[in-house]
Amino acid sequence: MDQDLDKKIDFKIKLISIFKKHKIKFISLTTIVLIILVTFFVFIEKKKRKNVLLAEKYIKAGILLSNEKISEAKNSYEEIIFENNEFYSLLALNQVLEKKLINNKSKILEYFLELEKKTTSSNLADLILFKKALYLMKNDEIESGTTILNNLINKKSNLKSAAEEIIK
Numbered sequence: 001m002d003q004d005l006d007k008k009i010d011f012k013i014k015l016i017s018i019f020k021k022h023k024i025k026f027i028s029l030t031t032i033v034l035i036i037l038v039t040f041f042v043f044i045e046k047k048k049r050k051n052v053l054l055a056e057k058y059i060k061a062g063i064l065l066s067n068e069k070i071s072e073a074k075n076s077y078e079e080i081i082f083e084n085n086e087f088y089s090l091l092a093l094n095q096v097l098e099k100k101l102i103n104n105k106s107k108i109l110e111y112f113l114e115l116e117k118k119t120t121s122s123n124l125a126d127l128i129l130f131k132k133a134l135y136l137m138k139n140d141e142i143e144s145g146t147t148i149l150n151n152l153i154n155k156k157s158n159l160k161s162a163a164e165e166i167i168k
Helices: 002-021 023-066 070-081 086-098 105-118 122-138 142-154 160-167
Strands: none
Touching: 002 023, 023 070, 023 086, 070 086, 070 105, 086 105, 086 122, 105 122, 122 142, 122 160, 142 160
């Protein structure tokens, strides 16, 4: 029993002496870890806030469109397309195409390229290429659209069956 007590006391004394010896290192390490954690949580919070603002901007553009303020809605959708958010950028491009807010084909293709550049998910990239192919085919560039669809088929995309149906 005495030995256990002595071992516990020795352990405490050793621990205290190690802490005193490396006090600056422990404090520095703790400070660095805290700074990293705070930075991480601030970054996450900032990203959430930006996403909420973008959602509000998308909704506002929809309201502008329903109030027939076409140019303001178009400008809002264009800004959203160039934001670094895959979800809302794609939704904004869908609205622009669906409501025919922009008739300039080169501008629409620029939007597609912008979305292709910032897309990280292969499924989303395939969806963007699929939409681009449909857009091209609808605007009398059947060869270009067919080429894109064939590329989707060859890479065994999730949209392979839909692409095959369109090519038939």
